[in-house]
Amino acid sequence: MHSRSTSVRNARRQAVAGTTPSAVRALARLCGIGIAAAVAVGLTPAVAEATPRPSDTQISQAQAAADRVQAEIGRLSGQLAAAQDALDGARARSLIALDEYQATEAAYVVAQREAEAAAAAAAQAAADLEVARAQLVAFARRSYMQGSTYSGAAALITAADPGELVQRAALLEAAGSHRSDVVGVVAVLQVQAAEADEVARAGVEQVADLKEHAEATLVVAQAAEVEARREAASLDARQAELETQLATQQAELQSLVGEQAAADRAAQVTPVTVAPKPVAARPAPSGNQTPAGAGNASAAQTAIAAAAAYKGTPYAWGGGGTNGPGWGWGVDEGVHGFDCSGLTQYAYAEAGISIPRNSRAQYSALPKVSSSDLRPGDLVFWATDTSDADTIHHVAIWLGNDRILEAPQSGSVVKESAMRWRGYIGAGRPTA
Template sequence: MDSGIRSGTARPSGARTALRVVGTALAGLVVLGLTPAVADAAPRRPGDSRIEAAQAQADAVTGRIGELRGRLTAAQASVDAARAVSAIALDEYQATQESFEAARAHADSAAAASAQAAAELGVARDDVAVFARRSYMEGSTYAGATALVTAGDPGQLVERAALLEAAGSHRSDVLGRVAELKVVADRADAVAQVALVQADALQTEAAATLEIARTAEISARAQAASLAAEEEQLQEELGAAQQQLQTLVGARAAEERTAALVVASSAPAAAPAPAPAPAPAPAPAPVAGTPSSSGGGSTSPAPPAGTGDASVAQRAIDTAMAYLGTPYAWGGGGTRGPGPGQDPDLGIVGFDCSGLTQHAYARAGIPIPRNSRDQYAALPKVSSDDLRAGDLVFWGTDPSNPRSITHVAIYLGGDRVVQAPQSGDVVKVSPMWWRGYVGAVRPSAR
């Protein structure tokens, strides 16, 4: 019996042990988040090699994005540099052309003075020729001898002698005048010849400078067209790469990576030619004195209405604003208004940047040079903290070097300018920008 009781109790004890083993296994599966039915189907945590491979792929895409952005930046910098070369070459041409026109005017004036001196010399020589002919016909170089011999009495003799002496003095004066006029005529002719040679030399120089400028402008436009075509393709590739990066690392991480690339690519600033900022729709007449928000300093209030500076500046602004929408013409316009551009803008009537500013101030009664660098050099300078409506503002490839100036506009106040920006564009109002800013001048302060 005892053995039977022991034998009977032994079987239930073994079952409980087996159940405990199975229960422990199930509990372990539950802890792992699995059940026997799905344990084999659940995804496994990627190993280090897979994580590293995904990271490497993300890094490769990030590098591709950086490369694409670098190509766009380099291409734009190349275009900006080409445009700067063109702008400076055009400035050189305009300065040389202005010198030629002044030399030509001087040559014309000298030629007129020479012709006048020659004419006066001719008249004096005619007087001498008449005297010589009369003396020969009367048989004496002293035509008054007969008058003295035929005098009726001593009183008449004295009277005629006095008159003849005066006439003789007059003839001496005529002969002296001929000699003087000959010197004057020779000198005037020499001046005219030198002035003509100088004018011709400047005309030749202007033509050569124009050809250099034209070649630079054509090259800049070709590079800009190539950039436009390349940019469209690169932007498509860039969008695909950014989408791939988002898939790999998530939207936020992709944005952070892209932002870091943008900061890195924009850090080195070799200061290419400043590209004009995009223009908003033309705004109402400007209000001077609004503080600047672009980092270039603040603007001071304009002089009270009615003062000389303010009225002159406002006339210049009104003139420029009247030409909103007028085409940009490379080398076009000036004192007399819009004018035909130089090749490659033949057939386009409008303004380049300095042509617009020159015309605006010519209409306001202040003559200023034709090209932007001479405008800056010739006019009173003003600080960026003291900008007023009507001031001329300048940009260049090197903000510390006025000889690098490539662009000029008229400051309107309210952190805006009116400008003739570049080929393919029109006279328009744009936000003020400070990258490449060289300085400002105030024509009304002359």
């Protein structure tokens, strides 16, 4: 008996020893497939040895479950994307409203200065008119006392002798000429005073209208910013909730199809879409249509360094400008820092270059730059409608290598970021 068992074992060893390497690999593949299939339906390798291959029904059920999980991941990802789009829209509306307020406020300041100048001119014209009128009255009084207001014939007839006659004739001629000059000056000054007064009145009315409009746009801008911040808070809460759900669904999907397959499926559900850089795109038309020249690289670097010195400074809604960081307005009252256009205005003020305060005005004022010709220091702009410069809502400083320096949004700080081509409308060169 012992001899027979030994013979059987030897025969088995010979059979295995005679197995070719390719046969071994094929066997290993079959084993691997069996184990993978077992894992797909939630079985352990130990159970897989007892169940070499799951049934078609089990495979079908596992696939259906994976598809359901994948669909749920897609739904949750879609909700996150929609919430983010809503937030981006709210922020853009807020910034456009802020830009409108800043433009209106700037126009109000200019109108106020012009109205003050017009009022001063009107006061001076009125004073000049009073002086001329006094001179006219004085001339009339002297003429009467000297008898030169008599009719020419009477003055000549009453002359005592030919010498007096000649003298009176000369006086009458001179008096008539002088009287015409005095009356002419008064008439001109009356017209000038009336015109100056009308300009002054119109200026006061314009100032009042602009002030009212500025106050109204500030209310709209503040409401838009409050809404944007409410959307941001809502998104933060919703994002946390959805990301927890996503993690649960992704773990379930991974348990059904494996780690790599789950990752592949997730990539199909939520593909990463990055807007490509526009090739030689011309900036949208607005204001200054002059193509930018080479500019001044040294001044551009000065501006970049000035802005970079404030990295980490808080974003302040409406804050900052030529003189550096400033206090925010409305919802950011008490926050000392920069908004996007306040930062760019300050940076170029440090380089000795004056640009407007708000982003739309900056874009309108600057010579334009093609996307293929961007240089460090250029200002890049974003809009909700890339064909309409009136929808510009953000500006940053181009650093090169697809990097920008910006004051991005509420809750953030001045920082360096990757360039975003989605919503890019064009660029301008302050140093050109």
